[in-house]
Amino acid sequence: MHGIWMRPWVLGRLAGRLRALGYVVIVPAYASVRLTPAANAERLYPLLQTVQTDTLHLVAHSLGGLVALHLLEKHPDLPPGRLVTLGTPAQGSKIARTIKPIPVLGKVFGNSMLEGLSGNGVPHRIGREWGAVIGTLPFGLGFPFLRGETSDGAVLVSEARHPAQTARIEQRVSHTGMLFSPLTFTYIQHFLQSGQFSSSIAPVNAD
Numbered sequence: 001m002h003g004i005w006m007r008p009w010v011l012g013r014l015a016g017r018l019r020a021l022g023y024v025v026i027v028p029a030y031a032s033v034r035l036t037p038a039a040n041a042e043r044l045y046p047l048l049q050t051v052q053t054d055t056l057h058l059v060a061h062s063l064g065g066l067v068a069l070h071l072l073e074k075h076p077d078l079p080p081g082r083l084v085t086l087g088t089p090a091q092g093s094k095i096a097r098t099i100k101p102i103p104v105l106g107k108v109f110g111n112s113m114l115e116g117l118s119g120n121g122v123p124h125r126i127g128r129e130w131g132a133v134i135g136t137l138p139f140g141l142g143f144p145f146l147r148g149e150t151s152d153g154a155v156l157v158s159e160a161r162h163p164a165q166t167a168r169i170e171q172r173v174s175h176t177g178m179l180f181s182p183l184t185f186t187y188i189q190h191f192l193q194s195g196q197f198s199s200s201i202a203p204v205n206a207d
Contacts, residue, residue, distance in 0.1 A: 003062030003087075004032045004112055010179065011061070017185050018059070023192075026051065032063055033110035038121075041070035048078060057081040057192050061179060062088055062155070066116045073123035082195060083130045084188050087175045089155045090132070090162035092119020095142045124164055131191035132168040133184055134160040139174040152178070169197040 002010050008027040015025045028047055030040040044067070048056065056079040060068040065088025072083065089096075096117035100106040115121035138146065140153025150157045154175035161168060169187055171178065178184040187197050 001028065001030070001058065001060035001064030001068055002032070003064050004109070004117075006032070006061075013180055014059070014185065014188075018188075021189065023057075024051075024053070030064075030067060033108070033112055036111045036114040037063065037066040037116040038070045038074075038114075039111070040067045041074065044071060045075055048075075051079075053079055055079055055081045057083070059084045059086070059188055059192075060088060061086045062175065063112055063116065064088070065090065066122060069123040069126055070115065072126040072128060076127050080128065082192055083126065083128060084133065084191050085130070085160075086133045086178050086184065086188075087135050087152050087155050087160060088132065089117060089119075089159040090122060090165075091159045092122070093117040093154075093159060094156055095145045095154065098145055119159075122162075124162075126164060129166045129191075129195045130162075130164055131187075131195070131197060132160055132162070132165045133178060133187050133197075134168060134170045135173045135175055135178050136170050137172050137174045137177065140176065142175075166195065167191065167197050 008029050011027050015027050018025050028044055058068045065085035068083055096109050100109055134157055135152025136150055138151050138153045142154040152175040173181050191197055
């Protein structure tokens, strides 16, 4: 699941790597700004109901992780599986809260603030293993708003942590860079298979 302002094609490389491992991958589009994360979850639920599988894993980047949390909290009937979030601001976004009050500019976040980037109303129980990959390379347009704090250039490390996570790992990668990082993919692969991360495993398909 893609992040805010993005489209499914952004996840093309990651999806291709997962397919190469034998996973059946669906990359849905959703209205990241027009609708709230909770509303997007409700729109995606019927699609996931059509998937014939005994195991359903979710891999989500940034805001997509908040949508996934709402989806899993409200629909425990979905097939069991694991959740991996990449740079998801599970405690809300400092950048979004800073920019939102600014006239005109603040409109870029739309309804993503409600039960999402504001940090309020984010689900706390999802009923499955949740692994978080957290970036620590402060490279991105949001860096000026996050000076003096460890971040991936868009999301603070502290914002990406959540008490419901069963595993987390920090990586020297930027918010967008993790979508293309072979090491990030290795972490995803390892968590989907075992429910754990390992900082000692070597990158897969390091091209």
